[in-house]
Amino acid sequence: AAGxxxxxxxxxxEKRETATLKCYPIPRHDTVYWYxxxxxxxxxxxxxxxxxxxxxxxxxxxxxxxxxxSDYHSELNMSSLELxxxxxxxxxxxxxxxxxQYFGPGTRLLVL
Amino acid sequence: xxxxTQAQTEISVxxxxxxxxxxxxxxxxxxxxxFWYKQPPSxxxxxxxxxxxxxxQNEISGRYSWxxxxxxxxxxxxxxxxxxxxSAVYFCALSLGEYSGAGxxxxxxxxxxxxxxxx
Numbered sequence: 215a216a217g218x219x220x221x222x223x224x225x226x227x228e229k230r231e232t233a234t235l236k237c238y239p240i241p242r243h244d245t246v247y248w249y250x251x252x253x254x255x256x257x258x259x260x261x262x263x264x265x266x267x268x269x270x271x272x273x274x275x276x277x278x279x280x281x282x283x284s285d286y287h288s289e290l291n292m293s294s295l296e297l298x299x300x301x302x303x304x305x306x307x308x309x310x311x312x313x314x315q316y317f318g319p320g321t322r323l324l325v326l
Numbered sequence: 327x328x329x330x331t332q333a334q335t336e337i338s339v340x341x342x343x344x345x346x347x348x349x350x351x352x353x354x355x356x357x358x359x360x361f362w363y364k365q366p367p368s369x370x371x372x373x374x375x376x377x378x379x380x381x382x383q384n385e386i387s388g389r390y391s392w393x394x395x396x397x398x399x400x401x402x403x404x405x406x407x408x409x410x411x412x413s414a415v416y417f418c419a420l421s422l423g424e425y426s427g428a429g430x431x432x433x434x435x436x437x438x439x440x441x442x443x444x445x
Contacts, residue, residue, distance in 0.1 A: 259432035317371035
């Protein structure tokens with residue numbers, strides 16, 4: 215079965231640079247969630263989209279923005295990167311807001 | 327706000343032993359969902375199970391079983407005859423079943439339990 219696709223899988227950036235993470239949900243899933251997982255931590259919710267509209271917002275820094283496009287894929291844009299942004303970023307998708315979230319493999323971001 | 331507590335930070339067992347991972351949750355809502363996810367060393371998050379708050383039946387899937395008790399707000403996970411491939415961090419999580427404000431549908435995770443199965 216098709217799974218959630220995230221790209222890139224690994225990313226190295228310098229401080230103050232920008233990064234764009236992409237997420238392609240499972241086919242026919244209309245809801246996308248973004249989570250950030252620091253080393254040794256549990257995943258923390260950043261933001262979610264349902265039917266291309268923002269549905270909820272968590273602890274997402276103002277330096278980050280995201281959107282969901284007409285084909286339901288989503289992009290997380292991160293600007294003015296800081297060392298503390300180094301983490302594993304997960305995208306999850308579901309077939310509706312109350313349904314099970316299936317996670318992608320994650321993008322490992324390292325900020326130097 | 328919702329809260330999930332996994333009191334066991336790390337557990338080590340010898341292969342073929344049974345092991346139970348504890349999960350206690352807090353929520354004021356009556357409709358909610360409980361989940362278990364597995365995160366192996368490779369890093370991905372793998373969905374294992376979802377239960378809704380109205381279904382307290384225990385569930386068994388192969389060597390995995392789950393015990394949901396609303397009276398104690400617990401959703402424990404047992405692995406029978408553990409194997410080395412079970413070594414991973416296991417997360418218990420909760421989301422709400424009805425909209426009751428910001429954050430209703432996000433997953434609130436516990437801190438995770440790192441399980442090491444020794445051959």
